[in-house]
Amino acid sequence: MSTEILIINGSPRKNKNCFKISEQISKTLTENNISNKIFNIYDMNIEYCTACGFCEKTGYCKFKDDMTPMYEMFDKAKGVIVISPVNFDSITAKLKTLVDRTQAIYASKYILKKPSIDRNKNRIGMYIAVGGSTPYETQFMGGQIVMDFFFKSVNNKLKYNIYLNSTDKLTYEENTEFKNILNENLNNYINDIKELD
Numbered sequence: 001m002s003t004e005i006l007i008i009n010g011s012p013r014k015n016k017n018c019f020k021i022s023e024q025i026s027k028t029l030t031e032n033n034i035s036n037k038i039f040n041i042y043d044m045n046i047e048y049c050t051a052c053g054f055c056e057k058t059g060y061c062k063f064k065d066d067m068t069p070m071y072e073m074f075d076k077a078k079g080v081i082v083i084s085p086v087n088f089d090s091i092t093a094k095l096k097t098l099v100d101r102t103q104a105i106y107a108s109k110y111i112l113k114k115p116s117i118d119r120n121k122n123r124i125g126m127y128i129a130v131g132g133s134t135p136y137e138t139q140f141m142g143g144q145i146v147m148d149f150f151f152k153s154v155n156n157k158l159k160y161n162i163y164l165n166s167t168d169k170l171t172y173e174e175n176t177e178f179k180n181i182l183n184e185n186l187n188n189y190i191n192d193i194k195e196l197d
């Protein structure tokens with residue numbers, strides 16, 4: 001059976017906030033009999049998009065690397081969950097590299113008009129942004145804009161957007177209020193995923 005939920009951890013740091021949130025989500029999904037896989041993308045070999053135009057002609061990417069199996073996984077999945085640090089009010093560089101590589105899916109749909117992803121399938125997305133600073137107006141704006149576009153590219157309805165701030169002062173594990181918010185949203189997400197069957 002294909003992996004139901006793809007969990008993408010955009011942080012390079014092991015055992016820090018995004019990593020631990022990813023592990024917690026994976027554990028909860030598994031307890032609910034939902035198959036899942038964590039992608040620690042800083043451990044993966046993902047080439048930068050070079051705008052070569054190959055995908056506009058073929059619908060797939062010319063690079064063969066750790067991104068290659070993900071295209072089919074995005075299609076087969078019931079949902080994608082992305083957890084990323086806020087870097088300069090956006091997502092991390094490696095996550096942006098992954099996002100840019102989904103141009104192959106975008107091009108197959110909108111340029112080639114031969115979709116490499118089933119556009120009629122319902123998939124549900126969740127984005128969790130993690131910032132070190134205390135809250136300020138633009139903290140999550142850049143990342144949110146990019147993620148809105150990414151989830152469209154991989155044909156997920158981005159129903160859940162959750163923000164965690166102030167990790168410089170209080171870690172995810174110490175932040176009871178956030179943990180409750182995450183749990184509540186995750187439970188709703190799990191119900192949504194189960195209803196897709």
Ligand SMILES: Cc1cc2nc3c(=O)[nH]c(=O)nc-3n(C[C@H](O)[C@H](O)[C@H](O)COP(=O)(O)O)c2cc1C
Binds near residue numbers: 088090130131133139
């Ligand atoms: C290069 C860099 C840029 C950052 N930029 C921001 C920022 O713009 N806003 C913010 O709130 N935190 C910023 N941070 C802090 C991280 O978002 C914070 O440490 C977060 O907890 C990292 O996720 P992790 O703990 O899962 O690795 C930045 C950190 C780094 C290393």
